[in-house]
Amino acid sequence: xxxxxxxxxxxxxxxxxxxxxxxxxGFTFTSYWMSWVRQAPGKxxxxxxxxxxxxxxxxxxxxxxxxxxxxxxxxxxxxYLQMNSLRAEDTAVYYCARASVLRFFGWFxxxxxxxxxxxxx
Amino acid sequence: xxxxxxxxxxxxxxxxxxxxxxxxSSSNIGSKYVYWYQQLPGTAPKLLIYKNNQRPSGVPxxxxxxxxxxxxxxxxxxxxxxDEADYYCAAWDDSLSVVFGGGxxxxxx
Numbered sequence: 275x276x277x278x279x280x281x282x283x284x285x286x287x288x289x290x291x292x293x294x295x296x297x298x299x300g301f302t303f304t305s306y307w308m309s310w311v312r313q314a315p316g317k318x319x320x321x322x323x324x325x326x327x328x329x330x331x332x333x334x335x336x337x338x339x340x341x342x343x344x345x346x347x348x349x350x351x352x353x354y355l356q357m358n359s360l361r362a363e364d365t366a367v368y369y370c371a372r373a374s375v376l377r378f379f380g381w382f383x384x385x386x387x388x389x390x391x392x393x394x395x
Numbered sequence: 396x397x398x399x400x401x402x403x404x405x406x407x408x409x410x411x412x413x414x415x416x417x418x419x420s421s422s423n424i425g426s427k428y429v430y431w432y433q434q435l436p437g438t439a440p441k442l443l444i445y446k447n448n449q450r451p452s453g454v455p456x457x458x459x460x461x462x463x464x465x466x467x468x469x470x471x472x473x474x475x476x477x478d479e480a481d482y483y484c485a486a487w488d489d490s491l492s493v494v495f496g497g498g499x500x501x502x503x504x
Contacts, residue, residue: 318397319432319440319483321493333491369439379487380430383442383451
């Protein structure tokens with residue numbers, strides 16, 4: 275069974291940092307692009323970042339460029355999101371999602387259960 | 396303000412057919428595949444339609460997708476109470492970003 279389990283969320287003050295992790299299992303991790311998607315409380319979905327199978331290509335939504343870094347450790351079947359200079363508007367549930375094998379961006383299947391990040395003083 | 400435009404709400408009675416629209420532009424829907432997601436209350440989103448009109452295994456054939464020009468639609472036939480959820484469209488954009496619609500809340504009356 276394909277599983278994605280996020281961790282690392284919590285309450286953090288504005289301007290501080292947080293690192294999210296996503297443990298993947300049940301599929302060949304190295305075959306897939308991986309993504310982070312977030313959802314602010316009561317709001318819609320917002321794509322955050324994509325990373326290629328070998329980590330050589332990364333794409334970010336404009337609002338997090340220069341602050342967030344997506345990375346992966348293929349030896350550990352893990353995906354990460356390093357979030358720096360956090361703002362109140364980054365408050366959201368962050369979902370880890372398996373993307374596609376090829377460059378079919380927008381394809382997310384499956385999704386993890388999500389981890390809540392709250393940025394507040 | 397989402398790049399893709401969806402109606403905020405839709406409704407139907409059991410057994411009815413409902414459609415949800417998703418409007419974009421030539422930089423996204425007009426030249427890229429469209430994906431649809433279903434998010435049941437309190438749960439993570441689930442892929443419903445990929446590459447405009449393809450259903451993943453396990454998704455009932457009551458769900459169908461279509462695309463024409465810079466717009467796409469999700470149709471649900473034989474509406475059931477368990478279809479009550481939020482539905483999102485998504486596509487890749489020439490700006491090198493994935494764009495989502497704002498979501499449509501479907502109510503089964």
